[in-house]
Amino acid sequence: MRPRHLVDTTLFYSPTSGGVxxxxxxxxxxxxxxxxxxxxLVVPGSENHIVRGGICTLRGIPVPGSFNYRLPLKPRRWAxxxxxxxxxxxxxxxxxxxxxxxxxxxxxxxxxxxxxxHSNLPRIVGRRFGGQLAEQVLCRYVRxxxxxxxxxxxxxxxxxxxxDSLGIRHAVHQPLGVxxxxxxxxxxxxxxxxxxxxxxxxxxLVYAGRFTDEKNVPILLRAFARxxxxxxxxxxxxxxxxxxxxxxxxxxxxxxxxxxxxxxxSADALVHAGTRETFGLVILEAMACGRPVVAARAGxxxxxxxxxxxxxxxxxxxxxxxEAISAxxxxxxxxxxxxxxxxxxxxxxxxxxxxxxxxxxxxLLTGRPxxxxxxxxxxxxx
Numbered sequence: 001m002r003p004r005h006l007v008d009t010t011l012f013y014s015p016t017s018g019g020v021x022x023x024x025x026x027x028x029x030x031x032x033x034x035x036x037x038x039x040x041l042v043v044p045g046s047e048n049h050i051v052r053g054g055i056c057t058l059r060g061i062p063v064p065g066s067f068n069y070r071l072p073l074k075p076r077r078w079a080x081x082x083x084x085x086x087x088x089x090x091x092x093x094x095x096x097x098x099x100x101x102x103x104x105x106x107x108x109x110x111x112x113x114x115x116x117x118h119s120n121l122p123r124i125v126g127r128r129f130g131g132q133l134a135e136q137v138l139c140r141y142v143r144x145x146x147x148x149x150x151x152x153x154x155x156x157x158x159x160x161x162x163x164d165s166l167g168i169r170h171a172v173h174q175p176l177g178v179x180x181x182x183x184x185x186x187x188x189x190x191x192x193x194x195x196x197x198x199x200x201x202x203x204x205l206v207y208a209g210r211f212t213d214e215k216n217v218p219i220l221l222r223a224f225a226r227x228x229x230x231x232x233x234x235x236x237x238x239x240x241x242x243x244x245x246x247x248x249x250x251x252x253x254x255x256x257x258x259x260x261x262x263x264x265x266s267a268d269a270l271v272h273a274g275t276r277e278t279f280g281l282v283i284l285e286a287m288a289c290g291r292p293v294v295a296a297r298a299g300x301x302x303x304x305x306x307x308x309x310x311x312x313x314x315x316x317x318x319x320x321x322x323e324a325i326s327a328x329x330x331x332x333x334x335x336x337x338x339x340x341x342x343x344x345x346x347x348x349x350x351x352x353x354x355x356x357x358x359x360x361x362x363x364l365l366t367g368r369p370x371x372x373x374x375x376x377x378x379x380x381x382x
Contacts, residue, residue, distance in 0.1 A: 003038040004365065006031065007085055009078070009102055010093030012118065013043035014068035015255065018210065019281040020093055020118050023176055026350045027357075028055070034358075040085055042078070042098070044070035052085055079104050087111060089361060091153075095121055095145055103148050112364035115149040117159050117171070119278055124214070143167055151360060151370035155279040156300035172360060172371055177353035178284040180344055182257045185290035185337070187265035196249055198232050203329060205294070206267035208236040208260065208282050209274070216273035216296070222318035223273070224248055227325060233271070236263060265289035268333060271325060275315040277301050284348050287340035292333055294324050309340035 008027065012020040024041055031039040038053050045057025058077060060070030072078060079101035082090065090106055091114040092099035099115060106113035122138035143166040146152050153174035154160040163171040193200060211217050217235075224233045224247055231247060238250040254260040264270060270286035275298035277283075283293050283304050293310035295301040305312055311328050314320035328336070360370045 001036070003036050004088045005038045005040065005086065006089050006091065006361065007040045007042060007082060007087040007102075008091045008093060009042040009082060009098045011044060011069060011071070011096055011098055012094055013041070014070065019176065019279060022281055023116075023118075024093065026177070026179065027354060030350055030354045040087070042081060042085070044072055046070070050081065056081065056085075075101075083108065089114065089365060091116060092149075093118060095142055099145060112150045113148075114151045114153065114360075114364065114370075115146055116153040116155075116174070117146070117163060117278075118155065120159065120162055120276070124276070139166060146171075150364055153357070153360075156303050158300040158303070159278050170371055174357055174360075175348060175353060176279050176281055176284070177348050177350035178281065178288045178344055179257065180288045180341075180349050183261045183264070183285045183288035185265060185341060187258070187261040187289060189262065189266050192234075192263070192266040196232055196234065201230070203231045203325075204234060204267045205231070205269050205271045205325065206234045206236065206264055206286075207271055207273075208254075208264060208285075209272070211235075211238050214274055214276040216275060216316065219273040219316060219318050219321060220271065221245060221248060223271075223321040223325065226318060226322040231325065234263065234267060236260070261285070261289055264291060267291065269294060269310065269325075269328060269337075271321070272296065272301065273313075273315075273321055274301070275299055280304055284344055287337075287348075288344045290334075290337040290341040292328060292336040292340060294321065294328055296321070309336060309343055 008024045010020055028039050028041060031037045040053055041055045043057055044060035048059050049057045058072045060072040063069045063071055075097045078098055082101055082105040089112050090102040092102040093116045102113050122135045122142060146168050152163060152168055152171040154163055154171050155174060155176050157173065160171055160173050192204060193202060207220060209215055220233065224231055229247055233248045235248060236251045237253050241251055244250050264286050269292040272283060272295040275296050277299040279300050283301065286293050287309055293305050295305045295312060296315040297312040298315035302312060311324040313324040363370045
């Protein structure tokens with residue numbers, strides 16, 4: 001019996017992109033060890049590179065002002081490549097032409113098509129550019145697109161509610177995960193304060209991610225201005241290294257996961273002021289390192305963070321964030337971090353993520369309804 005061939009395709013993939021890239025790369029690595037499966041990625045790149053069962057790239061031009069994303073020079077070639085790969089199942093990770101190419105090929109070949117809703121596109125575009133009218137138009141577009149797929153994965157209940165508001169009834173909750181062997185407490189070292197040039201008594205927190213509007217970097221900076229010199233913020237993800245303020249240090253993006261884990265694990269806690277997260281992989285990475293998390297009570301972050309693993313602050317308020325950070329140090333940080341690690345191991349490893357997802361794929365491939373497949377797997381396992 002030949003392996004079932006799954007193809008993932010998305011525009012949101014670059015050497016320095018975030019959660020989508022980590023998700024499809026983790027899936028690729030996990031499926032490589034699973035008998036009966038073959039997995040291929042189709043993503044943009046600097047050159048054409050085609051390899052069935054590997055990472056295929058189609059040459060694209062860089063998008064100015066983006067996180068090193070690229071747009072393909074010949075979009076029609078995307079559909080031709082997907083068809084030539086002879087997939088048994090396709091998953092699209094964006095709402096642009098790769099998604100339409102995936103639908104076209106799925107119909108032509110008579111195979112299932114899945115979508116993964118990684119972001120609330122109407123809200124992002126509406127807030128940045130066009131206001132309520134643009135958001136309404138994009139909501140209709142997203143509904144028009146997603147209703148054509150056999151299943152739509154949602155990484156959080158917040159996204160699930162958004163899809164339900166559009167009338168998408170075939171969405172399933174599919175939380176993401178983390179490599180708990182890469183991100184683990186043993187990565188912690190005593191070198192960070194010396195590297196930062198601060199005293200042993202200084203309270204060091206880390207932020208890791210893009211320096212974009214939705215991450216609310218100005219809120220972070222104002223919070224640490226209020227906290228003063230006894231606190232230091234290390235920000236990982238900017239384009240350059242240097243000091244943004246007397247108690248704020250910036251580092252470039254760390255491509256190597258082990259290196260990123262070392263930085264995160266060696267801080268006291270992770271802090272995140274973003275209010276539009278649809279999941280928050282870096283939150284799980286910090287928790288897997290045994291670090292507490294201080295985050296905004298907004299987006300999908302409250303689904304991951306509570307008083308047992310950290311603290312939540314009022315969104316968009318630097319004073320509330322500063323108070324939450326200060327209050328964290330009145331608790332046993334190591335105990336809170338241990339709770340965070342335990343929660344990841346219990347709920348959010350990639351192993352658990354992909355086992356749930358394989359149940360849905362299995363339903364699609366056998367013609368059964370995908371909604372409820374994960375719950376059936378849990379009942380059968382119990």
